[in-house]
Amino acid sequence: MIKPRSRRGGGRPTISDVARKAGVGAITVSRALREPERVSEELRRQIQAAVDELGYVPDPNARALASARAEVFGVLVPSLTNNVFAEVVRGIYDSLSASPFRIQLGNTHYSGLEEERLLQLFGSQRPAALIVAGIDQTPTSRKLLESAGCPVVQVMETGPDPVDMMVGFSHLDGGRTATEHLIEAGYRRIGFIGARMDPRSQRRLAGYRAAMEAAGLFDPRLVTTTPVLSSVSLGREMLRDALAKVPTLDGVFCNNDDIALGVLFECHRASIAVPKTIGIVGFNDLDMMQVAFPSITSIRTHRYEIGRRAVAMALAAIAGNRPEQRIVDLGFELKRRESTAR
Amino acid sequence: MIKPRSRRGGGRPTISDVARKAGVGAITVSRALREPERVSEELRRQIQAAVDELGYVPDPNARALASARAEVFGVLVPSLTNNVFAEVVRGIYDSLSASPFRIQLGNTHYSGLEEERLLQLFGSQRPAALIVAGIDQTPTSRKLLESAGCPVVQVMETGPDPVDMMVGFSHLDGGRTATEHLIEAGYRRIGFIGARMDPRSQRRLAGYRAAMEAAGLFDPRLVTTTPVLSSVSLGREMLRDALAKVPTLDGVFCNNDDIALGVLFECHRASIAVPKTIGIVGFNDLDMMQVAFPSITSIRTHRYEIGRRAVAMALAAIAGNRPEQRIVDLGFELKRRESTAR
DNA sequence: AATAAAGATGGTAGCGCTACCAAATTGGTG
DNA sequence: CACCAATTTGGTAGCGCTACCATCTTTATT
Numbered sequence: 001m002i003k004p005r006s007r008r009g010g011g012r013p014t015i016s017d018v019a020r021k022a023g024v025g026a027i028t029v030s031r032a033l034r035e036p037e038r039v040s041e042e043l044r045r046q047i048q049a050a051v052d053e054l055g056y057v058p059d060p061n062a063r064a065l066a067s068a069r070a071e072v073f074g075v076l077v078p079s080l081t082n083n084v085f086a087e088v089v090r091g092i093y094d095s096l097s098a099s100p101f102r103i104q105l106g107n108t109h110y111s112g113l114e115e116e117r118l119l120q121l122f123g124s125q126r127p128a129a130l131i132v133a134g135i136d137q138t139p140t141s142r143k144l145l146e147s148a149g150c151p152v153v154q155v156m157e158t159g160p161d162p163v164d165m166m167v168g169f170s171h172l173d174g175g176r177t178a179t180e181h182l183i184e185a186g187y188r189r190i191g192f193i194g195a196r197m198d199p200r201s202q203r204r205l206a207g208y209r210a211a212m213e214a215a216g217l218f219d220p221r222l223v224t225t226t227p228v229l230s231s232v233s234l235g236r237e238m239l240r241d242a243l244a245k246v247p248t249l250d251g252v253f254c255n256n257d258d259i260a261l262g263v264l265f266e267c268h269r270a271s272i273a274v275p276k277t278i279g280i281v282g283f284n285d286l287d288m289m290q291v292a293f294p295s296i297t298s299i300r301t302h303r304y305e306i307g308r309r310a311v312a313m314a315l316a317a318i319a320g321n322r323p324e325q326r327i328v329d330l331g332f333e334l335k336r337r338e339s340t341a342r
Numbered sequence: 343m344i345k346p347r348s349r350r351g352g353g354r355p356t357i358s359d360v361a362r363k364a365g366v367g368a369i370t371v372s373r374a375l376r377e378p379e380r381v382s383e384e385l386r387r388q389i390q391a392a393v394d395e396l397g398y399v400p401d402p403n404a405r406a407l408a409s410a411r412a413e414v415f416g417v418l419v420p421s422l423t424n425n426v427f428a429e430v431v432r433g434i435y436d437s438l439s440a441s442p443f444r445i446q447l448g449n450t451h452y453s454g455l456e457e458e459r460l461l462q463l464f465g466s467q468r469p470a471a472l473i474v475a476g477i478d479q480t481p482t483s484r485k486l487l488e489s490a491g492c493p494v495v496q497v498m499e500t501g502p503d504p505v506d507m508m509v510g511f512s513h514l515d516g517g518r519t520a521t522e523h524l525i526e527a528g529y530r531r532i533g534f535i536g537a538r539m540d541p542r543s544q545r546r547l548a549g550y551r552a553a554m555e556a557a558g559l560f561d562p563r564l565v566t567t568t569p570v571l572s573s574v575s576l577g578r579e580m581l582r583d584a585l586a587k588v589p590t591l592d593g594v595f596c597n598n599d600d601i602a603l604g605v606l607f608e609c610h611r612a613s614i615a616v617p618k619t620i621g622i623v624g625f626n627d628l629d630m631m632q633v634a635f636p637s638i639t640s641i642r643t644h645r646y647e648i649g650r651r652a653v654a655m656a657l658a659a660i661a662g663n664r665p666e667q668r669i670v671d672l673g674f675e676l677k678r679r680e681s682t683a684r
Numbered sequence: 685a686a687t688a689a690a691g692a693t694g695g696t697a698g699c700g701c702t703a704c705c706a707a708a709t710t711g712g713t714g
Numbered sequence: 715c716a717c718c719a720a721t722t723t724g725g726t727a728g729c730g731c732t733a734c735c736a737t738c739t740t741t742a743t744t
Contacts, residue, residue, distance in 0.1 A: 012466070014700055025724045030702060040722065057466035061406035062700035065729045070403060080435060081428040090422045093449055105447055107435055124354075124399035232630035261630060268635035288574035288603060293610035356730055367694045372732060382692065404730035407699045 013054040022050040033058065060102070064126070071100045073314065074122040076132040078110040078198065082230075084256075084284055084303055085133065088155060091307020092131060099315070101128055110198055112138040119144040126150075129314035135159040135166070136199040151317035153310040157200060158329045165317070167309045167328045171200045174299045174332050175207025178253045178281045181297065183215050185340045187251030187279045191222045193238045193263065194255035195230035201255050204283060208253050221245050230255065235262020236269075251279040251340075257286045260296050264339070280339040294338030302330045355396040364392040375400065402444070406468070413442045415656065416464035418474040420452040420540065424572075426598075426626055426645055427475060430497060433649020434473060441657070443470055452540055454480040461486040468492075471656035477501040477508070478541040493659035495652040499542060500671045507659070509651045509670045513542045516641045516674050517549025520595045520623045523639065525557050527682045529593030529621045533564045535580045535605065536597035537572035543597050546625060550595050563587050572597065577604020578611075593621040593682075599628045602638050606681070622681040636680030644672045 019026040024043055032039045032047040039047070050056070064070035075092055077085040093103060104127065106118035115132075119141055122130065129151045135158075137145065145152050145163045152164035157171060182190045192208045194201050205223065212218035224242040228234060235258060243249055254260035260282030267274045274280055274294055282289055285300035309330065313323050361368040366385055374381040374389040381389070392398070406412035417434055419427040435445060446469065448460035457474075461483055464472065471493045477500075479487065487494045487505045494506035499513060524532045534550045536543050547565065554560035566584040570576060577600060585591055596602035602624030609616045616622055616636055624631055627642035651672065655665050 015702095016700085026700090027702075027725080028723060031723090034702090038722075043723085057462070059407070059700055060467055061403045061412060062729090063702075064403035065401070065407050065731085066700075066702040068703095068729070080432045081425060083423060083425070086423040086428050090449070093422060093447070097449075103447060105435070105445060107432070107439075120399070125402055233633045236633050258630075262633055265633050265635045288600075291575045291578050291604055291607050293607045357732095358730080368730090369695080369732075370693060373693085376732090380692075385693085401730055404699090405732075407701085408730075408732040410699065410733095 012059075013056045015056070015058070017054055018047065018050045018056050021054060022046045068126060070125050070127055072102050072104045072125055072127045073311070074104045074106065074119075074125070074127040074130045076106045076108055076115060076118055076122075076130070078108045078133055080105075080107050083286060084301070087303035088133070088307040088310075091304040092311050093307075095308045095311035095315075108133075110196065112141065116140050116144065119148075123148060128318055129153070131155055131310050131314065134199060135162075135168075137163075151314045151322075153314050155306050155310045157203075158327055162326055165310075165313050165323070165326045165328075167306050167313065167330060169301060169330050169332050171203040172207040172210070174283065174301070175204030175253065176211045177207070177332070177334050178204075178283065178297075178299050179208045179211035181334055181336070182251045182253060182279055182281055182340060183211065183217065185251075185275075185279055185342060187340075188217060189219075189222065189246060189248045190217065190251035190253060190279075191224060191242045191246065191249050192255075193235065193242055193252050193259055194223075194225045195228055195234050195238065195259055196255075197225050197227060201225075204253075204255060219246075222249070225255075230258050232258045232262040232265070235259035236266040237262075239263045239266045249278065251281075253281045253283075255283060257282040257284050257289055257296070257298060260298065260339075261288065261292065264292060264294075264296060275339050275342045279342065285333075285335050289335070290337065292339075294341075297337045297340040298335050300333040300335050302332070305330055354401075355398045357398070357400070359396055360389065360392045360398050363396060364388045410468060412467050412469055414444050414446045414467055414469045415653070416446045416448065416461075416467070416469040416472045418448045418450055418457060418460055418464075418472070420450045420475055422447075422449050425628060426643070429645035430475070430649040430652075433646040434653050435649075437650045437653035437657075450475075452538065454483065458482050458486065461490075465490060470660055471495070473497055473652050473656065476541060477504075477510075479505075493656045493664075495656050497648050497652045499545075500669055504668055507652075507655050507665070507668045507670075509648050509655065509672060511643060511672050511674050513545040514549040514552070516625065516643070517546030517595065518553045519549070519674070519676050520546075520625065520639075520641050521550045521553035523676055523678070524593045524595060524621055524623055524682060525553065525559065527593075527617075527621055527684060529682075530559060531561075531564065531588060531590045532559065532593035532595060532621075533566060533584045533588065533591050534597075535577065535584055535594050535601055536565075536567045537570055537576050537580065537601055538597075539567050539569060543567075546595075546597060561588075564591070567597075572600050574600045574604040574607070577601035578608040579604075581605045581608045591620065593623075595623045595625075597625060599624040599626050599631055599638070599640060602640065602681075603630065603634065606634060606636075606638060617681050617684045621684065627675075627677050631677070632679065634681075639679045639682040640677050642675040642677050644674070647672055 015029050016026050019029045029047050032044050036044055079085050108115040130148055131153045133156050135154050154166045155168055157168040158166050224238055260280055263280055272278050280296055282296050282298035285298040289296040289298045316323050357371050358368050361371045371389050374386050421427050450457040472490055473495045475498050477496050496508045497510055499510040500508050534547055566580055602622055605622055614620050622638055624638050624640035627640040631638040631640045658665050
C-alpha cells in the first residue's frame with residue numbers, strides 16, 4: 001500500500017509537482033532550470049510559470065546527491081575577525097551571490113592541523129571549488145587539495161608552485177618596498193615589529209631584512225616579533241619592548257596596520273614625535289591609516305579584489321575554460337603619508 | 343544487468359562499504375554513528391574500526407536528503423567586514439566547530455529585501471537552526487522565520503516580541519548610559535554622531551535623546567547622522583560637519599568606535615583638546631579604544647558571547663529542551679577612559 | 685515457566701534530484 | 715522519398731543515507 005504523499009519534510013513542492021503542473025516530464029523541468037538552451041522556448045515558459053506559481057526552489061541536497069557535485073565553494077581562512085580576511089571573504093561572497101554557489105567557510109586559526117581537518121571535511125562534500133588562504137599548506141593538505149577533483153585557488157600570496165591557481169601578491173616585495181621607503185626617507189635604525197608570525201609575516205620580515213642588508217643597516221636586535229595574535233594593544237607593548245632593546249630606534253616597519261596604530265598611539269603617549277623622531281609604516285592600508293594623525297604610510301593590498309578574482313578564476317575553470325594565466329599577481333601600492341614624511 | 347560499482351562520483355567509501363566490512367547492516371552503521379548508545383559496545387567497536395580503516399566520512403547531502411533536515415545553521419548578518427558581526431560569527435563558528443553542524447552565511451547588506459531573499463533561499467535547505475541579526479525583520483521575513491520549522495535566534499538586540507529566542511542587549515539603554523555618563527562628566531552641548539542609521543543605531547540615538555531630554559539638554563541640531571556606511575574617515579568628516587553646525591559642541595556620543603576614532607583623530611588634527619574641550623564616547627569597545635591616546639570611553643558589548651549563547655540556545659532547542667529563558671540580555675558595560683575624564 | 689517489556693539489529697522503501705540512455709520529432713540531403 | 719543527423723523530450727535507475735517498521739534477542743515480572 002502506498003502512503004499518499006507522505007512527504008517527510010514539510011510540504012514543499014518538488015520537481016515532480018512542477019512537472020505535473022507544466023504537463024512535462026520531471027527531467028525536462030530539471031533541464032529547463034539548469035540548461036535552458038536545451039529546452040524549447042515554449043516549454044521553458046510553461047515550466048517557468050509553474051515554478052513561479054508553486055514557489056518551487058530546488059533542493060540543493062538532492063541536487064548534490066544526484067550529481068555528485070555540491071554547489072558549494074569551500075573557503076579556508078586563518079581568521080574570521082582579521083579585517084584582511086574578512087575583506088577577502090566579502091569579495092568571494094559578493095562574486096558568488098548571483099550564482100547558485102554557496103560558501104562553506106572554514107577557520108583554520110592559523111593551524112596547519114586544523115586546515116587538514118577542514119580540508120578532509122570539505123572533501124566529503126564534493127565542493128565545486130576550493131579557495132584557501134596562503135601557499136604553505138602541509139604536505140597532507142597539499143595532497144588533499146590536489147585530489148579534491150575541483151578547481152583550487154590559493155589566495156593572498158603568489159609563489160612558484162601553485163596547486164592549481166593563485167591570486168595574491170608578494171609579501172616579500174611588500175616588506176622590502178616598505179623598508180626601502182623608510183631608508184630613502186632618511187631613517188637608519190629601522191625596526192621590524194611583527195605579531196603572529198605566520199608565513200606571510202615571515203616573508204614581509206624577509207623583505208625587510210633584504211632591504212636593510214642591502215643598505216648595510218641590518219641588526220638582529222632591530223627585529224621584535226611574537227607569535228601572539230596581532231592587535232592594536234600589542235603594537236603598543238611591542239614598541240615599548242623594541243625601544244627598550246634599541247633606544248636609538250628611529251623607524252619601524254610594522255607587520256600590519258593594527259600594530260602600526262598601536263605604535264602610533266604609544267608614540268603619542270610617550271611624546272615621541274612622528275615622523276620626526278620615529279617613522280612608521282604599516283601593512284594593508286586599512287581605512288583608518290589615512291585618517292590617523294599623523295596619517296600612516298602603509299602598503300595597500302587589494303583584499304576584496306583578491307576574493308573577486310579567485311572566484312572569477314574558479315568559475316571559469318568550472319565552466320571548462322581554465323584561465324591561461326594560473327598565477328595572478330595583483331601587486332600592492334606604497335601609500336606615502338605623514339608618518340614617514342620628514 | 344547491474345553495472346558493478348558504477349560510483350558516479352569518485353570512489354569514496356559509502357555506508358554499505360563500512361557495513362560490509364564490519365559485517366553488519368547499513369542501518370546499524372548509521373545508528374552507530376548518530377546514536378551510539380543504541381548499538382552494542384561490541385558492534386560499535388567493529389564499526390568504528392571499519393570506519394577508520396576505510397576513512398569513511400558520511401555524505402552530508404545524502405543525510406540531509408534522507409532525514410529532511412540539513413546539519414546547517416543559517417546565519418544572517420548585515421555585514422561581513424564590520425568587526426562587530428565578525429565577532430558574533432566567530433562565536434557561532436567556535437561553538438559549532440565541535441558539532442556536526444555547518445554554517446551557511448548570508449550577508450544582508452543591511453537590506454530587508456536581501457534578508458527576505460536569503461531567508462527564502464535558506465529555507466530551501468531545511469536548516470537545523472537560524473540565527474539572524476536584529477529584531478526588525480520585515481513582515482515577510484518574520485513569516486519566513488516563523489514557518490522555518492527550526493529554532494530561530496535573533497541576536498544583537500533584545501526586544502519584547504521574539505520570533506522564538508533572542509540574545510543581545512538594549513541599544514537604547516546603551517545609548518542612554520553613554521550619554522548620561524557625558525552629562526555627569528560635566529559636558530553640556532553633547533552631540534550624537536551616527537553613520538549607517540540601522541535600527542540599532544536608531545535606538546542608540548533614542549537612548550541619547552532620552553538622556554538629553556531628561557537633563558533638559560536636547561537640541562535637534564546636536565544630532566548628525568548619515569545613511570552612509572560607517573568608517574573611521576567618515577567619523578572625521580562628521581565631526582567637522584557637527585562642529586560647523588554647533589561650534590560650541592563640547593562632547594560627542596558616537597554611534598560606534600570607528601566613528602569615535604575618526605572623531606579623535608580629527609580633534610588631534612584640529613588641535614581640539616580631548617577630554618578638555620570635547621569629550622568622546624564610542625560604542626562596542628573594540629580593542630583599540632583602550633590603546634588610543636587619549637584612551638576612549640566606550641560601551642563594551644559582548645559580541646563573541648552573543649554568538650556562543652545563540653548557538654547554545656539553538657542546540658538546546660534542537661536537542662528538545664528549549665531553554666526556559668527565551669530572551670537573554672547579556673547587557674553591556676560602560677568603560678570609563680581618558681576621553682571623558684575632565 | 686510463561687509472558688511481557690525492553691533492547692538490539694536488519695530490511696525495505698523512499699528523500700528529490702540528475703546521469704544515462706532511449707524514443708520521438710524535425711530538418712535537411714542526395 | 716528514403717535516410718541520416720540533429721534536436722527535443724521522457725523513462726529508468728540510482729546517488730548515499732535514514733524513517734519506519736519488523737524481527738529477533740535478552741531481561742525482567744508474575
